[in-house]
Amino acid sequence: MLVERKSEPLLEFRQIDKTFHSGTVSELKLFDHFDLSVPQGRFVCIIGSNGSGKTTLLNLLCGGETPDAGNIFLGGREITREPEHVRSRRIGRVFQDPSLGTCPQLTILENLSLADRKGKRYGLSRGVSRKKIDEYRSRLELLKLGLEDQLDLPVANLSGGQRQALALLICTMTPIDLLILDEHTAALDPSSSENVMELTRRFVREKRLTALMVTHNLRFALAYGDRLVMMHRGKAVLDVCDGEKNALKIHDLTERFNEISVEDGNDV
């Protein structure tokens, strides 16, 4: 695959500090001069034990949290203090909770129509344009879940796997700079997980997206993406890409995890 590697990374965390409960006994200095940069077109898998800072990292990026110090750049523009909804215009995100990525009460068609306007004005014109239905149908066919025949069904009636697939479709429908997947298969049964992961791979490839995927599934972390980052206590303790990543085995990762757990004083 031809990916243009610009000298400037698409995404950059620069010298990020983040402390929770600062000034109290439970003070937790999670990130201390944290750096991470992701070039255009990379598909990065992020793994790490609970509490290692994966979710906080995504929250800093999407605007749910603000760093105490440091800067975040996306596409050459600083976004450190941009409001969450403004950043969202350039970012697509699929959450762990399948009910968050779509609007349950609205129908599939209404959800798609809303998503189609992302970043534009939501005025008094018809919410659902009939002219676009064929286009939406053919997009839904890509999911191979039969959703194209259920356009008028409220999304609340769909299964978790169907919703995640739809959420994935929705957030890649309009042009985005970055796709964020926050344990988006964790709430699904094994076969839906596989299906959603395959779709993820396809969308990322076809739309040449830059993606950041947090996962607890080590197999997925090895099988997908072209870079792997392991987090521990707010640091990237392992960061490999391409050939080096392909050479990794599950066994290597579990061993790293065990070393970390021992450092933390946990029983393995």
Add this chain to the structure above:
Amino acid sequence: MALDVFLGLLTGVLQEGFVYGIMALGIYVTYQVLNFPDLSVEGTFPLGSCVAGVMIASGLNPWLACMAAFACGAAAGGVTGLLHVKLHITDLLSGILVMTALWSVNLAVTSGSAVTPFYNQPTIYTSGPAALISDSHNSLRALVVAFISCLFVKLLLDEYLKTKSGLLLRAAGNNPRYVVSLGKDPGNMKILGLMLGNGLAALSGCILCQREESADIYSGTGMIVLGLAAVIVGVNIFSGIRFLRSTTAVILGAVLYRGVLVAALQMGLPTNYMKLLMAVLLTVVLVAYKTVPTGRRKKHVSRTEV
């Protein structure tokens, strides 16, 4: 004779039910669509009355008064929204603050009088298209005016909820995170919805007081209870009927609630106990429908419904 009395009562119930139905539609927008328990309605309903009363008393066009009432209600609802969204005051408190402040505002509007009469001035019940029906059919005429006003508001609201802005409003109530991911601020949609809901409440107050030809600053008491009962009864009882939109169900809920109150008064309940009965009825409704799981609740508006 008994039939005459019954028909008279029925006309009255329907007429008032439709007028209160407009306010119930406002509460439907804030409570059901936006998921926002908005108490400012108790202040915006009489605000609509007072604005209309003062305008009509000074000889202004009653239709203009309706528009002004809507605008004033919307402005007050906007304040509730700003308090909640920008100053992060809880939804209930924001409503209470605005409701309390409106008491003084309403008095300022009426220059300090609790009741503003405007007898024999043209109202929407007597002038314009309503004049086509003769004075001898007074109460029927009032019913027709109330029905058409309510229907007009309902159809407009249905249409609005189908626009892009309307869909986004529904999404803001259902899943604010989704609105954020679409690049919009759900807070702004909340403010918009509160403006719409309180605009409708004020419009309802304005239309109600024109029937009585006097605006009463106390008329807001109990409006939340009435509106909530209409919404909950409407959405739950009538949701079993296919092809019936939630907005229609809410109006039927308002009529039904009004009917039960009038029936109780007819059966000898002293007027002083009216608000008590209103509260008891809502309590019954709340308890009766608490068990309905949200998944079974009626979805909002779909194309095939009335």
